[in-house]
Amino acid sequence: MKIQLKKCHGSNNDFILIDEISNSYDFTDKDRENLAIALCDRNSRLGADGILFVMFSDICDAKMRIFNADGSEASMCGNGLRCAGRYLCELLQKDELIVETLKANLKVQKAEYIYNQIPTYQVEISPVLFQLDQLPMMLPKEKLFNEKVTELSQDLLFSAVAVPNPxxxxxxxxxxxxxxxxxTISEYVNGPNDLFPNGVNVSFVKFIQEGRIYVRTFERGVGFTNACGTAMSASSLVSCLLHLNEIEEEIEVFTNGGKVRCIVHKMNDDYKIDLIGNATFLYEAEIEVELYTPEDFSIVAKTESLEQNEYEQLERHAKEVVDSILF
Structure with a gap:
């Protein structure tokens, strides 16, 4: 069969986007899993951190499902939601909409440029859950905030939060x-271990100055990524709870893939985060693939976009900041 796809990225966290709204694909979940493993393979002619499947929703403007490069399905993906959100806004000719994800219905809207003329979208990151059984994390306590976990380190302090990814x-x-x-820690908690039966995303965060942090994330099901949207959001939230940054104020979050803005909101005892950043389209392609052997796919046609040229200016700016921090 032939599949139309779009390659895109948010903060260089890259995805293949497949539109099930405009096309008559009839994928099973096993098909989606196998396609993710085959098409996202970095040794293939495509390669990505995951596949975004956009589809009809009975309760929202549209629905997004994200399958990681290892075939597992993620609860949510902030960088991916920006890309899917832009695609859906343009497809449905709207500047804002609500997208159904695995655990929440989330607002997406077009935003002011984050840098030069780069297409920029704002997405809602919620719900925010601190209870360890929601990750899950197997410790004899309800929450973990800025504490030692001796099974992982004798020195480092950890906080655990689901947004809703753990x-x-x-x-x-x-x-x-x-x-x-x-x-070392990331590979342990995402392998056989007694703490995280389903694995966990692990972020190390460097505070730069008020209003600025650097985040490096090992994403479960993927490994080290250029950026992880929910990790940048969760790290911004923790920075506010540590009184390093302020709630309701913009936080610039730098990664190896670029930068985004995050704003943490508090409503009574609940939190949500706005994640604001690029949604860059790299190319469109058509592939010929047999669903039973998707690893043997071939690219039939490919049309490049010029948007990456603009993004690379932001990338250079972010790299200068990151290099000044780390080196």
């Missing part, structure tokens, strides 16, 4: 970020 966050200095400690 995140383990530690604020560290540049020496720790440059070391292999994050890799």
């Amino acid at each position: 995140h383990l966050i530690s604020f560290v200095d540049e020496t720790i970020i440059r070391s292999n400690i994050q890799k």
